[in-house]
Amino acid sequence: MAFLSRSILALSMALLSCNAIAQKQCDVELRHGLIITDDVIRIVDKGQTRVQINNNNQLFIRGYWVDLSTDESKVLEQFSNGIRQTVPELVDLATDGVNLGLSAIEHVVEGMSDKEPEVLKTQLQYVERALMDKFKRGDDFFFIAPQSLSQIDDFFTKEISQKIHSAVHGSLGAILMSLGDAFKSREGNIEDRMNDMGQRMDIITKEIDKSLQKKAHQLELKASEYCECLNSLDITESRLQAIVPGMTDFDLVQIKS
Structure with missing residues:
Protein backbone atom coordinates (compact mmCIF):
# COMPACT_ATOMS: atom_id res chain seq x y z
CA MET A 1 0.00 0.00 0.00
CA ALA A 2 2.86 2.34 0.77
CA PHE A 3 4.02 2.14 -2.83
CA LEU A 4 0.82 3.60 -4.22
CA SER A 5 0.63 6.26 -1.53
CA ARG A 6 3.79 7.99 -2.74
CA SER A 7 2.69 11.29 -4.15
CA ILE A 8 4.31 13.23 -6.97
CA LEU A 9 3.44 16.55 -8.54
CA ALA A 10 0.89 16.40 -11.36
CA LEU A 11 1.74 18.18 -14.58
CA SER A 12 0.34 21.68 -14.25
CA MET A 13 0.30 22.34 -17.98
CA ALA A 14 -1.88 19.34 -18.81
CA LEU A 15 -4.72 21.24 -20.44
CA LEU A 16 -3.01 24.29 -21.86
CA SER A 17 -1.91 22.93 -25.24
CA CYS A 18 -5.29 21.72 -26.45
CA ASN A 19 -8.90 22.81 -26.35
CA ALA A 20 -10.53 20.69 -23.69
CA ILE A 21 -14.25 20.26 -24.25
CA ALA A 22 -15.85 18.29 -21.43
CA GLN A 23 -19.19 17.99 -23.20
CA LYS A 24 -17.81 16.14 -26.22
CA GLN A 25 -17.82 12.37 -25.92
CA CYS A 26 -15.43 10.09 -27.75
CA ASP A 27 -14.30 6.52 -27.52
CA VAL A 28 -10.53 6.56 -27.14
CA GLU A 29 -8.36 3.49 -26.89
CA LEU A 30 -4.69 3.22 -25.99
CA ARG A 31 -3.54 0.17 -27.90
CA HIS A 32 -0.18 -0.19 -26.15
CA ASP A 38 11.26 12.72 -16.91
CA ASP A 39 13.50 11.94 -19.88
CA VAL A 40 12.06 8.89 -21.61
CA ILE A 41 8.76 7.65 -23.04
CA ARG A 42 8.44 3.96 -23.79
CA ILE A 43 5.66 2.39 -25.86
CA VAL A 44 5.40 -1.15 -24.53
CA ASP A 45 3.92 -4.24 -26.14
CA LYS A 46 3.76 -7.59 -24.30
CA GLY A 47 6.23 -6.42 -21.70
CA GLN A 48 8.81 -5.27 -24.25
CA THR A 49 9.79 -1.70 -25.17
CA ARG A 50 9.01 -1.30 -28.87
CA VAL A 51 9.32 2.46 -29.25
CA GLN A 52 11.46 4.76 -27.12
CA ILE A 53 11.61 8.56 -27.18
CA PHE A 60 14.26 4.40 -31.32
CA ILE A 61 12.10 1.66 -32.86
CA ARG A 62 12.81 -1.93 -31.82
CA GLY A 63 16.09 -0.66 -30.39
CA TYR A 64 17.26 1.04 -33.59
CA TRP A 65 17.86 4.78 -33.71
CA VAL A 66 15.84 6.68 -36.34
CA ASP A 67 17.63 9.65 -37.90
CA LEU A 68 15.27 12.63 -38.18
CA SER A 69 15.63 16.03 -39.76
CA THR A 70 14.99 19.20 -37.76
CA ASP A 71 11.41 19.50 -39.05
CA GLU A 72 10.75 15.81 -38.44
CA GLN A 85 0.19 16.36 -21.23
CA THR A 86 -2.47 13.69 -20.87
CA VAL A 87 -1.35 10.33 -19.52
CA PRO A 88 0.38 11.29 -16.23
CA GLU A 89 -2.64 13.21 -14.96
CA LEU A 90 -4.94 10.29 -15.76
CA VAL A 91 -2.63 7.95 -13.83
CA ASP A 92 -2.49 10.39 -10.92
CA LEU A 93 -6.27 10.65 -10.82
CA ALA A 94 -6.73 6.89 -11.04
CA THR A 95 -4.33 6.05 -8.21
CA ASP A 96 -4.96 8.97 -5.82
CA GLY A 97 -7.38 8.10 -3.08
CA VAL A 98 -7.87 4.42 -3.85
CA ASN A 99 -4.88 3.41 -1.76
CA LEU A 100 -6.17 5.62 1.05
CA GLY A 101 -9.45 3.74 0.94
CA LEU A 102 -7.65 0.42 1.19
CA SER A 103 -5.63 1.67 4.15
CA ALA A 104 -8.86 2.80 5.83
CA ILE A 105 -10.26 -0.73 5.51
CA GLU A 106 -7.15 -2.13 7.18
CA HIS A 107 -7.39 0.31 10.08
CA VAL A 108 -11.09 -0.37 10.66
CA VAL A 109 -10.62 -4.11 10.62
CA GLU A 110 -7.59 -3.93 12.89
CA GLY A 111 -9.69 -1.90 15.30
CA MET A 112 -12.18 -4.74 15.56
CA SER A 113 -9.62 -7.44 16.23
CA ASP A 114 -6.20 -7.85 17.80
CA LYS A 115 -4.70 -8.58 14.41
CA GLU A 116 -5.56 -8.19 10.77
CA PRO A 117 -7.06 -11.39 9.31
CA GLU A 118 -4.85 -13.06 6.72
CA VAL A 119 -7.78 -13.20 4.31
CA LEU A 120 -7.94 -9.40 4.30
CA LYS A 121 -4.26 -9.07 3.45
CA THR A 122 -4.65 -11.51 0.59
CA GLN A 123 -7.80 -9.87 -0.80
CA LEU A 124 -6.37 -6.34 -0.59
CA GLN A 125 -3.30 -7.55 -2.46
CA TYR A 126 -5.65 -8.68 -5.24
CA VAL A 127 -7.25 -5.23 -5.29
CA GLU A 128 -3.90 -3.47 -5.41
CA ARG A 129 -2.62 -5.79 -8.14
CA ALA A 130 -5.70 -5.18 -10.29
CA LEU A 131 -5.20 -1.42 -9.96
CA MET A 132 -1.47 -1.59 -10.69
CA ASP A 133 -2.09 -3.74 -13.77
CA LYS A 134 -3.96 -0.75 -15.22
CA PHE A 135 -2.31 2.26 -13.59
CA LYS A 136 0.95 2.55 -11.75
CA ARG A 137 3.17 5.36 -10.58
CA GLY A 138 6.39 5.64 -8.64
CA ASP A 139 8.71 8.38 -7.54
CA ASP A 140 10.02 8.81 -11.07
CA PHE A 141 7.61 7.15 -13.50
CA PHE A 142 4.01 6.73 -14.69
CA PHE A 143 2.56 3.60 -16.29
CA ILE A 144 -0.75 3.09 -18.07
CA ALA A 145 -1.78 -0.22 -19.64
CA PRO A 146 -3.52 -0.68 -22.99
CA GLN A 147 -7.20 0.07 -22.41
CA SER A 148 -10.27 1.94 -23.52
CA LEU A 149 -10.37 5.26 -21.68
CA SER A 150 -14.14 5.42 -22.12
CA GLN A 151 -14.48 2.30 -19.95
CA ILE A 152 -12.36 3.46 -17.01
CA ILE A 160 -12.35 -2.85 -8.14
CA SER A 161 -15.62 -2.48 -6.22
CA GLN A 162 -16.28 -6.23 -6.40
CA LYS A 163 -12.79 -7.07 -5.16
CA ILE A 164 -13.10 -4.66 -2.24
CA HIS A 165 -16.48 -6.14 -1.29
CA SER A 166 -14.90 -9.59 -1.26
CA ALA A 167 -12.07 -8.33 0.92
CA VAL A 168 -14.33 -6.67 3.46
CA HIS A 169 -16.92 -9.43 3.78
CA GLY A 170 -14.30 -12.18 3.67
CA SER A 171 -12.45 -10.59 6.55
CA LEU A 172 -15.71 -10.09 8.45
CA GLY A 173 -16.17 -13.85 8.68
CA ALA A 174 -12.61 -14.29 9.92
CA ILE A 175 -13.09 -11.56 12.52
CA LEU A 176 -16.32 -13.06 13.82
CA MET A 177 -14.67 -16.45 14.21
CA SER A 178 -11.64 -15.02 16.00
CA LEU A 179 -13.79 -12.94 18.34
CA GLY A 180 -16.34 -15.64 19.11
CA ASP A 181 -14.63 -16.81 22.27
CA ALA A 182 -14.01 -13.25 23.41
CA PHE A 183 -17.69 -12.41 23.00
CA LYS A 184 -18.68 -15.43 25.05
CA SER A 185 -16.61 -14.21 27.98
CA ARG A 186 -18.24 -10.80 28.01
CA GLU A 187 -21.62 -9.59 29.08
CA GLY A 188 -24.24 -8.87 26.45
CA ASN A 189 -25.96 -10.75 23.70
CA ILE A 190 -23.46 -12.38 21.27
CA GLU A 191 -25.89 -12.29 18.35
CA ASP A 192 -26.51 -8.57 18.84
CA ARG A 193 -22.78 -7.91 18.92
CA MET A 194 -22.23 -9.83 15.69
CA ASN A 195 -25.16 -8.12 13.99
CA ASP A 196 -23.74 -4.77 15.02
CA MET A 197 -20.36 -5.67 13.53
CA GLY A 198 -22.04 -6.82 10.31
CA GLN A 199 -23.88 -3.50 10.06
CA ARG A 200 -20.65 -1.59 10.59
CA MET A 201 -18.96 -3.53 7.79
CA ASP A 202 -21.92 -2.83 5.50
CA ILE A 203 -21.56 0.87 6.20
CA ILE A 204 -17.87 0.65 5.31
CA THR A 205 -18.55 -1.02 1.96
CA LYS A 206 -21.25 1.51 1.10
CA GLU A 207 -18.89 4.39 1.81
CA ILE A 208 -16.23 2.73 -0.31
CA ASP A 209 -18.72 2.33 -3.15
CA LYS A 210 -19.53 6.04 -2.97
CA SER A 211 -15.84 6.85 -3.14
CA LEU A 212 -15.29 4.56 -6.13
CA GLN A 213 -18.31 5.98 -7.96
CA LYS A 214 -16.93 9.47 -7.42
CA LYS A 215 -13.53 8.33 -8.70
CA ALA A 216 -15.13 6.73 -11.77
CA HIS A 217 -17.09 9.91 -12.50
CA GLN A 218 -13.94 12.03 -12.22
CA LEU A 219 -12.09 9.78 -14.63
CA GLU A 220 -15.01 9.71 -17.05
CA LEU A 221 -15.10 13.50 -17.12
CA LYS A 222 -11.34 13.69 -17.51
CA ALA A 223 -11.33 11.23 -20.41
CA SER A 224 -14.08 13.27 -22.06
CA GLU A 225 -12.19 16.47 -21.28
CA TYR A 226 -9.14 15.05 -23.01
CA CYS A 227 -11.08 14.08 -26.12
CA GLU A 228 -9.74 17.03 -28.12
CA CYS A 229 -6.24 16.50 -26.74
CA LEU A 230 -6.26 12.86 -27.76
CA ASN A 231 -7.71 13.70 -31.17
CA SER A 232 -4.84 16.13 -31.64
CA ILE A 243 7.55 10.28 -41.66
CA VAL A 244 8.55 7.01 -39.97
CA PRO A 245 6.49 4.11 -41.40
CA GLY A 246 7.84 1.77 -38.71
CA MET A 247 5.69 3.64 -36.17
CA THR A 248 2.52 2.22 -37.77
CA ASP A 249 3.33 -1.18 -36.24
CA PHE A 250 2.80 0.36 -32.81
CA ASP A 251 -0.16 2.66 -33.36
CA LEU A 252 -0.83 4.08 -29.91
CA VAL A 253 -4.01 6.18 -30.05
CA GLN A 254 -7.18 4.97 -31.71
CA ILE A 255 -10.27 7.20 -31.86
CA LYS A 256 -13.30 5.00 -32.43
CA SER A 257 -15.89 7.74 -32.71
Whole structure:
Protein backbone atom coordinates (compact mmCIF):
# COMPACT_ATOMS: atom_id res chain seq x y z
CA MET A 1 0.00 0.00 0.00
CA ALA A 2 2.86 2.34 0.77
CA PHE A 3 4.02 2.14 -2.83
CA LEU A 4 0.82 3.60 -4.22
CA SER A 5 0.63 6.26 -1.53
CA ARG A 6 3.79 7.99 -2.74
CA SER A 7 2.69 11.29 -4.15
CA ILE A 8 4.31 13.23 -6.97
CA LEU A 9 3.44 16.55 -8.54
CA ALA A 10 0.89 16.40 -11.36
CA LEU A 11 1.74 18.18 -14.58
CA SER A 12 0.34 21.68 -14.25
CA MET A 13 0.30 22.34 -17.98
CA ALA A 14 -1.88 19.34 -18.81
CA LEU A 15 -4.72 21.24 -20.44
CA LEU A 16 -3.01 24.29 -21.86
CA SER A 17 -1.91 22.93 -25.24
CA CYS A 18 -5.29 21.72 -26.45
CA ASN A 19 -8.90 22.81 -26.35
CA ALA A 20 -10.53 20.69 -23.69
CA ILE A 21 -14.25 20.26 -24.25
CA ALA A 22 -15.85 18.29 -21.43
CA GLN A 23 -19.19 17.99 -23.20
CA LYS A 24 -17.81 16.14 -26.22
CA GLN A 25 -17.82 12.37 -25.92
CA CYS A 26 -15.43 10.09 -27.75
CA ASP A 27 -14.30 6.52 -27.52
CA VAL A 28 -10.53 6.56 -27.14
CA GLU A 29 -8.36 3.49 -26.89
CA LEU A 30 -4.69 3.22 -25.99
CA ARG A 31 -3.54 0.17 -27.90
CA HIS A 32 -0.18 -0.19 -26.15
CA GLY A 33 1.19 0.39 -22.69
CA LEU A 34 3.12 3.53 -21.83
CA ILE A 35 5.93 4.14 -19.35
CA ILE A 36 6.79 7.80 -18.83
CA THR A 37 9.75 9.23 -16.92
CA ASP A 38 11.26 12.72 -16.91
CA ASP A 39 13.50 11.94 -19.88
CA VAL A 40 12.06 8.89 -21.61
CA ILE A 41 8.76 7.65 -23.04
CA ARG A 42 8.44 3.96 -23.79
CA ILE A 43 5.66 2.39 -25.86
CA VAL A 44 5.40 -1.15 -24.53
CA ASP A 45 3.92 -4.24 -26.14
CA LYS A 46 3.76 -7.59 -24.30
CA GLY A 47 6.23 -6.42 -21.70
CA GLN A 48 8.81 -5.27 -24.25
CA THR A 49 9.79 -1.70 -25.17
CA ARG A 50 9.01 -1.30 -28.87
CA VAL A 51 9.32 2.46 -29.25
CA GLN A 52 11.46 4.76 -27.12
CA ILE A 53 11.61 8.56 -27.18
CA ASN A 54 14.51 10.19 -25.35
CA ASN A 55 14.31 13.83 -24.28
CA ASN A 56 11.40 14.43 -26.69
CA ASN A 57 13.73 14.46 -29.70
CA GLN A 58 15.43 11.09 -30.13
CA LEU A 59 13.50 8.12 -31.55
CA PHE A 60 14.26 4.40 -31.32
CA ILE A 61 12.10 1.66 -32.86
CA ARG A 62 12.81 -1.93 -31.82
CA GLY A 63 16.09 -0.66 -30.39
CA TYR A 64 17.26 1.04 -33.59
CA TRP A 65 17.86 4.78 -33.71
CA VAL A 66 15.84 6.68 -36.34
CA ASP A 67 17.63 9.65 -37.90
CA LEU A 68 15.27 12.63 -38.18
CA SER A 69 15.63 16.03 -39.76
CA THR A 70 14.99 19.20 -37.76
CA ASP A 71 11.41 19.50 -39.05
CA GLU A 72 10.75 15.81 -38.44
CA SER A 73 12.11 16.11 -34.90
CA LYS A 74 9.53 18.85 -34.25
CA VAL A 75 6.72 16.40 -35.09
CA LEU A 76 8.27 13.87 -32.70
CA GLU A 77 8.47 16.55 -30.01
CA GLN A 78 4.77 17.40 -30.49
CA PHE A 79 3.87 13.72 -30.17
CA SER A 80 5.99 13.31 -27.06
CA ASN A 81 4.58 16.44 -25.42
CA GLY A 82 1.03 15.32 -26.25
CA ILE A 83 1.59 12.08 -24.33
CA ARG A 84 3.09 13.91 -21.37
CA GLN A 85 0.19 16.36 -21.23
CA THR A 86 -2.47 13.69 -20.87
CA VAL A 87 -1.35 10.33 -19.52
CA PRO A 88 0.38 11.29 -16.23
CA GLU A 89 -2.64 13.21 -14.96
CA LEU A 90 -4.94 10.29 -15.76
CA VAL A 91 -2.63 7.95 -13.83
CA ASP A 92 -2.49 10.39 -10.92
CA LEU A 93 -6.27 10.65 -10.82
CA ALA A 94 -6.73 6.89 -11.04
CA THR A 95 -4.33 6.05 -8.21
CA ASP A 96 -4.96 8.97 -5.82
CA GLY A 97 -7.38 8.10 -3.08
CA VAL A 98 -7.87 4.42 -3.85
CA ASN A 99 -4.88 3.41 -1.76
CA LEU A 100 -6.17 5.62 1.05
CA GLY A 101 -9.45 3.74 0.94
CA LEU A 102 -7.65 0.42 1.19
CA SER A 103 -5.63 1.67 4.15
CA ALA A 104 -8.86 2.80 5.83
CA ILE A 105 -10.26 -0.73 5.51
CA GLU A 106 -7.15 -2.13 7.18
CA HIS A 107 -7.39 0.31 10.08
CA VAL A 108 -11.09 -0.37 10.66
CA VAL A 109 -10.62 -4.11 10.62
CA GLU A 110 -7.59 -3.93 12.89
CA GLY A 111 -9.69 -1.90 15.30
CA MET A 112 -12.18 -4.74 15.56
CA SER A 113 -9.62 -7.44 16.23
CA ASP A 114 -6.20 -7.85 17.80
CA LYS A 115 -4.70 -8.58 14.41
CA GLU A 116 -5.56 -8.19 10.77
CA PRO A 117 -7.06 -11.39 9.31
CA GLU A 118 -4.85 -13.06 6.72
CA VAL A 119 -7.78 -13.20 4.31
CA LEU A 120 -7.94 -9.40 4.30
CA LYS A 121 -4.26 -9.07 3.45
CA THR A 122 -4.65 -11.51 0.59
CA GLN A 123 -7.80 -9.87 -0.80
CA LEU A 124 -6.37 -6.34 -0.59
CA GLN A 125 -3.30 -7.55 -2.46
CA TYR A 126 -5.65 -8.68 -5.24
CA VAL A 127 -7.25 -5.23 -5.29
CA GLU A 128 -3.90 -3.47 -5.41
CA ARG A 129 -2.62 -5.79 -8.14
CA ALA A 130 -5.70 -5.18 -10.29
CA LEU A 131 -5.20 -1.42 -9.96
CA MET A 132 -1.47 -1.59 -10.69
CA ASP A 133 -2.09 -3.74 -13.77
CA LYS A 134 -3.96 -0.75 -15.22
CA PHE A 135 -2.31 2.26 -13.59
CA LYS A 136 0.95 2.55 -11.75
CA ARG A 137 3.17 5.36 -10.58
CA GLY A 138 6.39 5.64 -8.64
CA ASP A 139 8.71 8.38 -7.54
CA ASP A 140 10.02 8.81 -11.07
CA PHE A 141 7.61 7.15 -13.50
CA PHE A 142 4.01 6.73 -14.69
CA PHE A 143 2.56 3.60 -16.29
CA ILE A 144 -0.75 3.09 -18.07
CA ALA A 145 -1.78 -0.22 -19.64
CA PRO A 146 -3.52 -0.68 -22.99
CA GLN A 147 -7.20 0.07 -22.41
CA SER A 148 -10.27 1.94 -23.52
CA LEU A 149 -10.37 5.26 -21.68
CA SER A 150 -14.14 5.42 -22.12
CA GLN A 151 -14.48 2.30 -19.95
CA ILE A 152 -12.36 3.46 -17.01
CA ASP A 153 -15.48 4.05 -14.93
CA ASP A 154 -16.52 0.39 -15.33
CA PHE A 155 -13.12 -0.71 -14.05
CA PHE A 156 -13.65 1.14 -10.76
CA THR A 157 -17.39 0.66 -10.23
CA LYS A 158 -17.36 -3.03 -11.17
CA GLU A 159 -14.00 -4.79 -10.97
CA ILE A 160 -12.35 -2.85 -8.14
CA SER A 161 -15.62 -2.48 -6.22
CA GLN A 162 -16.28 -6.23 -6.40
CA LYS A 163 -12.79 -7.07 -5.16
CA ILE A 164 -13.10 -4.66 -2.24
CA HIS A 165 -16.48 -6.14 -1.29
CA SER A 166 -14.90 -9.59 -1.26
CA ALA A 167 -12.07 -8.33 0.92
CA VAL A 168 -14.33 -6.67 3.46
CA HIS A 169 -16.92 -9.43 3.78
CA GLY A 170 -14.30 -12.18 3.67
CA SER A 171 -12.45 -10.59 6.55
CA LEU A 172 -15.71 -10.09 8.45
CA GLY A 173 -16.17 -13.85 8.68
CA ALA A 174 -12.61 -14.29 9.92
CA ILE A 175 -13.09 -11.56 12.52
CA LEU A 176 -16.32 -13.06 13.82
CA MET A 177 -14.67 -16.45 14.21
CA SER A 178 -11.64 -15.02 16.00
CA LEU A 179 -13.79 -12.94 18.34
CA GLY A 180 -16.34 -15.64 19.11
CA ASP A 181 -14.63 -16.81 22.27
CA ALA A 182 -14.01 -13.25 23.41
CA PHE A 183 -17.69 -12.41 23.00
CA LYS A 184 -18.68 -15.43 25.05
CA SER A 185 -16.61 -14.21 27.98
CA ARG A 186 -18.24 -10.80 28.01
CA GLU A 187 -21.62 -9.59 29.08
CA GLY A 188 -24.24 -8.87 26.45
CA ASN A 189 -25.96 -10.75 23.70
CA ILE A 190 -23.46 -12.38 21.27
CA GLU A 191 -25.89 -12.29 18.35
CA ASP A 192 -26.51 -8.57 18.84
CA ARG A 193 -22.78 -7.91 18.92
CA MET A 194 -22.23 -9.83 15.69
CA ASN A 195 -25.16 -8.12 13.99
CA ASP A 196 -23.74 -4.77 15.02
CA MET A 197 -20.36 -5.67 13.53
CA GLY A 198 -22.04 -6.82 10.31
CA GLN A 199 -23.88 -3.50 10.06
CA ARG A 200 -20.65 -1.59 10.59
CA MET A 201 -18.96 -3.53 7.79
CA ASP A 202 -21.92 -2.83 5.50
CA ILE A 203 -21.56 0.87 6.20
CA ILE A 204 -17.87 0.65 5.31
CA THR A 205 -18.55 -1.02 1.96
CA LYS A 206 -21.25 1.51 1.10
CA GLU A 207 -18.89 4.39 1.81
CA ILE A 208 -16.23 2.73 -0.31
CA ASP A 209 -18.72 2.33 -3.15
CA LYS A 210 -19.53 6.04 -2.97
CA SER A 211 -15.84 6.85 -3.14
CA LEU A 212 -15.29 4.56 -6.13
CA GLN A 213 -18.31 5.98 -7.96
CA LYS A 214 -16.93 9.47 -7.42
CA LYS A 215 -13.53 8.33 -8.70
CA ALA A 216 -15.13 6.73 -11.77
CA HIS A 217 -17.09 9.91 -12.50
CA GLN A 218 -13.94 12.03 -12.22
CA LEU A 219 -12.09 9.78 -14.63
CA GLU A 220 -15.01 9.71 -17.05
CA LEU A 221 -15.10 13.50 -17.12
CA LYS A 222 -11.34 13.69 -17.51
CA ALA A 223 -11.33 11.23 -20.41
CA SER A 224 -14.08 13.27 -22.06
CA GLU A 225 -12.19 16.47 -21.28
CA TYR A 226 -9.14 15.05 -23.01
CA CYS A 227 -11.08 14.08 -26.12
CA GLU A 228 -9.74 17.03 -28.12
CA CYS A 229 -6.24 16.50 -26.74
CA LEU A 230 -6.26 12.86 -27.76
CA ASN A 231 -7.71 13.70 -31.17
CA SER A 232 -4.84 16.13 -31.64
CA LEU A 233 -2.38 13.49 -30.42
CA ASP A 234 -3.82 10.98 -32.90
CA ILE A 235 -3.34 13.46 -35.76
CA THR A 236 0.25 14.13 -34.69
CA GLU A 237 0.86 10.40 -34.46
CA SER A 238 -0.42 9.99 -38.03
CA ARG A 239 2.01 12.69 -39.20
CA LEU A 240 4.85 10.89 -37.42
CA GLN A 241 3.82 7.59 -38.99
CA ALA A 242 3.98 9.20 -42.43
CA ILE A 243 7.55 10.28 -41.66
CA VAL A 244 8.55 7.01 -39.97
CA PRO A 245 6.49 4.11 -41.40
CA GLY A 246 7.84 1.77 -38.71
CA MET A 247 5.69 3.64 -36.17
CA THR A 248 2.52 2.22 -37.77
CA ASP A 249 3.33 -1.18 -36.24
CA PHE A 250 2.80 0.36 -32.81
CA ASP A 251 -0.16 2.66 -33.36
CA LEU A 252 -0.83 4.08 -29.91
CA VAL A 253 -4.01 6.18 -30.05
CA GLN A 254 -7.18 4.97 -31.71
CA ILE A 255 -10.27 7.20 -31.86
CA LYS A 256 -13.30 5.00 -32.43
CA SER A 257 -15.89 7.74 -32.71
